[in-house]
Amino acid sequence: MANVLLGSTAVCSLTVTDSTGTLVNPATSMKITIKPAGGAVLIDGVDMVNDSTGKYHYDFATANRPVGFYEATYVAVDGARIASVKDVFSIV
Numbered sequence: 001m002a003n004v005l006l007g008s009t010a011v012c013s014l015t016v017t018d019s020t021g022t023l024v025n026p027a028t029s030m031k032i033t034i035k036p037a038g039g040a041v042l043i044d045g046v047d048m049v050n051d052s053t054g055k056y057h058y059d060f061a062t063a064n065r066p067v068g069f070y071e072a073t074y075v076a077v078d079g080a081r082i083a084s085v086k087d088v089f090s091i092v
Contacts, residue, residue, distance in 0.1 A: 002089045006062055010089055012072045013057040014048070023054025026076040032058045037069040037088075045075070062091045 004010040012032060018024045030050070034043040042065075048056040056074075068091060075084045 003092045004062055004089055006065070006067055006091050008062055010060040010062055010070075010091070011057055012048075012060055012074075012087070012089070013055070014074045014085070014087075016054045016056065016076055023052075025050060025053055026078045028077040028079060029075075030056050031075045031077075033073045033075070034060055035071055036066065037071060048074070065091055067091045 002010070012034070014030070016024055016026060016030065030048045031045045032043060032048050033041055033045055035041045043058075043060065046058065048058045050056055060072075070089055070091065072087045072089065073084055074087070075082065
C-alpha cells in the first residue's frame with residue numbers, strides 16, 4: 001500500500017500480462033474505479049492511460065479529498081473475458 005500526501009497526485013498503475021508473462025494490452029479496454037474505504041464511488045469506470053504495451057496508469061488528484069484509505073479497482077476487458085484486481089492506497 002502506498003501513502004500519498006494530501007494535495008499531490010496518486011499515480012495508480014498496473015501491468016497486464018498474459019499467462020506466459022508477456023506484456024499485453026486488453027483487446028477492449030482497461031478501466032479504473034476509485035472509492036474511499038466504506039464510501040461512495042468517486043471515479044467510475046474511467047479509461048486508464050496506456051503508457052506502452054501492458055503498462056497503464058491513472059492520475060488521481062488528492063486535493064480536497066479526505067485523508068484515509070482508498071480502493072482502486074482495475075478492470076481489463078478482452079472481448080467476453082473480464083479480469084479485475086484491487087489495490088489500496090492512503091491519503092495522508
